[in-house]
Amino acid sequence: xxxxxxxxxxxxxxxxxxxxxxxxxxxxxxxxxxxxxxxxxxxxxxxxxxxxxxxxxxxxxxxxxxxxxxxxxxxxxxxxxxxxxxxxxxxxxxxxxxxxxxxxxxxxxxxxxxxxxxxxxxxxxxxxxxxxxxxxxxxxxxxxxxxxxxxxxxxxxxxxxxxxxxxxxxxxxxxxxxxxxxxxxxxxxxxxxxxxxxxxxxxxxxxxxxxxxxxxxxxxxxxxxxxxxxxxxxxxxxxxxxxxxxxxxxxxxxxxxxxxxxxxxxxxxxxxxxxxxxxxxxxxxxxxxxxxxxxxxxxxxxxxxxxxx
Ligand SMILES: Nc1ncnc2c1ncn2[C@@H]1O[C@H](COP(=O)(O)OP(=O)(O)OP(=O)(O)O)[C@@H](O)[C@H]1O
Numbered sequence: 574x575x576x577x578x579x580x581x582x583x584x585x586x587x588x589x590x591x592x593x594x595x596x597x598x599x600x601x602x603x604x605x606x607x608x609x610x611x612x613x614x615x616x617x618x619x620x621x622x623x624x625x626x627x628x629x630x631x632x633x634x635x636x637x638x639x640x641x642x643x644x645x646x647x648x649x650x651x652x653x654x655x656x657x658x659x660x661x662x663x664x665x666x667x668x669x670x671x672x673x674x675x676x677x678x679x680x681x682x683x684x685x686x687x688x689x690x691x692x693x694x695x696x697x698x699x700x701x702x703x704x705x706x707x708x709x710x711x712x713x714x715x716x717x718x719x720x721x722x723x724x725x726x727x728x729x730x731x732x733x734x735x736x737x738x739x740x741x742x743x744x745x746x747x748x749x750x751x752x753x754x755x756x757x758x759x760x761x762x763x764x765x766x767x768x769x770x771x772x773x774x775x776x777x778x779x780x781x782x783x784x785x786x787x788x789x790x791x792x793x794x795x796x797x798x799x800x801x802x803x804x805x806x807x808x809x810x811x812x813x814x815x816x817x818x819x820x821x822x823x824x825x826x827x828x829x830x831x832x833x834x835x836x837x838x839x840x841x842x843x844x845x846x847x848x849x850x851x852x853x854x855x856x857x858x859x860x861x862x863x864x865x866x867x868x869x870x871x872x873x874x875x876x877x878x879x880x881x882x
Contacts, residue, residue, distance in 0.1 A: 604767030650724030660704030
């Protein structure tokens with residue numbers, strides 16, 4: 574339905590934010606996963622016809638929407654990363670205004686806004702000015718506005734930023750329901766945002782598409798490469814130098830490390846464990862593809878989750 578063909582974006586000043594990405598999207602949820610600065614927002618702005626690519630095409634049902642964006646814009650719901658609101662308007666007023674811009678009649682807008690406020694759990698707060706909303710509440714207004722026109726293509730850029738854990742779960746479930754019969758493209762740098770809902774995952778870094786596949790396909794890639802071991806302070810420090818660490822938990826008996834290695838680590842009594850998507854993500858981001866010439870010198874990304882018990 575939506576297709577990106579060899580899309581690149583070079584900003585003024587020469588920054589190549591997107592570098593030759595091609596992908597086809599059909600109904601379902603595609604999770605676009607990558608570290609900060611990977612080019613996710615740039616790619617989503619291009620897919621949403623907000624930014625023109627420097628090179629490449631974007632096709633929606635066969636129409637080139639770089640030159641003729643209208644067809645996609647009518648079918649699109651978009652939540653940008655830097656979504657802004659008018660602080661003096663209430664959520665209802667703000668959504669009514671956007672509904673009018675989209676050409677919805679006042680009557681159908683009223684009904685739709687009621688449904689959406691319910692969906693994002695803002696029915697009570699809907700009559701309060703947006704200036705008094707928390708970050709998470711504003712994000713939920715952003716999600717509601719993206720859904721106003723019942724879009725066939727939904728593009729949401731880091732939609733869970735600022736949401737509390739309960740809202741995240743609610744939102745993931747909602748997106749997964751919506752993806753049953755429409756294209757949903759969701760970007761995030763948080764693996765858990767997509768691991769339970771995306772049947773299709775694309776990993777990007779340095780503007781390039783490093784992997785695309787189902788969670789099962791991606792997991793297969795690191796099967797046999799994930800280990801857990803417990804080390805003392807100096808051993809743990811040495812391992813952090815040597816391996817990509819996907820998790821660290823400090824316990825009374827030492828530091829429990831989860832690390833990536835194609836061969837059994839000689840240090841300690843490492844036990845092979847079942848990989849999860851966080852492991853895949855770190856392996857791909859830190860793998861040879863991420864260290865191609867233009868990425869040389871890039872900081873190594875680690876999970877960096879440190880839990881003290
Ligand atoms: N308008 C712009 N002009 C110049 N450089 C830009 C512009 N927008 C983004 N960039 C640069 O392009 C690169 C990719 O940015 P982008 O925002 O697309 O990445 P991202 O994966 O969405 O990261 P984040 O989650 O941090 O927003 C970054 O180095 C960023 O600084």
